[in-house]
Amino acid sequence: MEFKNIIIIGAGNVATHLATALLKAGYNIRQIYSRTEASASELANQLGCPYTTHIGSVASDGDLYIVSVKDSALNTLLAPLVQQAPHALFVHTAGSVPMNIWQGLTERYGVLYPMQTFSKQRPVNFQEVTFFTEANSPEDLQALNKIAANLGSKAYEASSEQRRYLHIAAVFACNFANHMYAIADHLLSTHGLPFEAMLPLIDETTRKVHKLSPVAAQTGPAQRYDENVINKHLEMLQNEPRLATIYEQVSKNIHEYNRNQIKDL
Numbered sequence: 001m002e003f004k005n006i007i008i009i010g011a012g013n014v015a016t017h018l019a020t021a022l023l024k025a026g027y028n029i030r031q032i033y034s035r036t037e038a039s040a041s042e043l044a045n046q047l048g049c050p051y052t053t054h055i056g057s058v059a060s061d062g063d064l065y066i067v068s069v070k071d072s073a074l075n076t077l078l079a080p081l082v083q084q085a086p087h088a089l090f091v092h093t094a095g096s097v098p099m100n101i102w103q104g105l106t107e108r109y110g111v112l113y114p115m116q117t118f119s120k121q122r123p124v125n126f127q128e129v130t131f132f133t134e135a136n137s138p139e140d141l142q143a144l145n146k147i148a149a150n151l152g153s154k155a156y157e158a159s160s161e162q163r164r165y166l167h168i169a170a171v172f173a174c175n176f177a178n179h180m181y182a183i184a185d186h187l188l189s190t191h192g193l194p195f196e197a198m199l200p201l202i203d204e205t206t207r208k209v210h211k212l213s214p215v216a217a218q219t220g221p222a223q224r225y226d227e228n229v230i231n232k233h234l235e236m237l238q239n240e241p242r243l244a245t246i247y248e249q250v251s252k253n254i255h256e257y258n259r260n261q262i263k264d265l
Contacts, residue, residue: 003064003089003143005030009081010068011039013118014093016046018068021126023047025150031059035073060084066112068093074101082106089140095167098160099134110135112144113163114153117174126151132158132166183243215257222251223258 006027008019011034023029032051034040044051052058055077058065062085069077071094082090082105089108092101095115102109111134118124131148133155135141141157148155158166181202185195208217221229230251237244 003147004028005059005062005064007031007033007059007062007065008043008068009033009058009065009077011036011043011051012068012070013120014114015066015068016043016120017118017124018066018093018114019043019047021124021151022147027147027150030062033058055080058084062088064088065090066093067091071097078102078105089135089143091135091144095132095170096164098164099136100160102136108135108137108140110140110144111160111163112147113158113166115166115170117178126153129153131155132163134158134160134163183246187243218254218258220254222254225251225255225258 006022007030008015011032015032015034019029019032029047029049031049032040032044032047033053033055034043034051035053037053040051040053058081065081065085065088067074067077067081067090074092074094074097078090078101082102086106087108088106089110090102090106091110091112093112093114095113097111099109099111111132113132114129115132116124116129129151131144131153133141133144133148134157135144145155145157181195181198184198188195188197205217221233230248233247234244237247
């Protein structure tokens with residue numbers, strides 16, 4: 001199945017990168033919708049297509065509608081959207097929202113979830129993006145997998161329940177890890193040191209988990225539970241109790257993981 005006209009609902013980070021990649025892959029982006037005029041017009045200008053900020057003015061000739069908005073906006077947006085083209089395929093891109101949010105609203109629906117971190121300021125190589133797909137018919141599931149393939153991406157079929165765990169795992173691996181970088185940046189800059197000093201360490205840590213399991217790649221005072229070092233670090237953080245709590249709790253969890261691994265050997 002080929003999609004002649006694709007309507008993009010949303011103009012945030014995911015919508016921007018996905019729409020741009022689809023255009024480069026030869027798909028026709030028929031229209032952009034966003035509640036915010038500035039973001040809608042900016043993305044539409046990049047793609048050379050019209051835009052609207054009114055859900056009732058969304059084009060009715062779309063073959064595929066890709067909804068990429070905040071999870072909290074989906075419930076109020078979907079019902080008026082599907083009325084525009086009742087026979088089209090409607091998908092959302094959310095990791096933690098089940099496919100059945102569409103059920104009872106339209107006859108064809110699914111999920112096209114790109115598991116990657118997206119920021120408008122940075123280009124994304126879609127050969128390094130993995131899609132997780134779901135649809136209520138085998139034909140539409142195949143069509144979504146084909147879109148991923150045409151973007152140069154891998155696609156895996158995953159149920160809504162599996163995708164929930166993919167999303168929470170991604171929060172730990174990406175969002176929480178990045179927050180740790182932010183804490184490191186704060187500690188370094190407070191004491192006149194550049195964050196870039198951490199980059200070789202961060203890069204090597206990332207490279208290691210391509211070859212080793214994360215538990216096997218773990219090093220540091222928490223892994224060996226060096227209480228002398230841990231207690232000194234906690235003393236250093238006594239003026240920042242929130243960071244001290246994070247340090248203590250994460251250290252205990254790392255130690256538990258390591259101890260359980262040894263028991264399993």
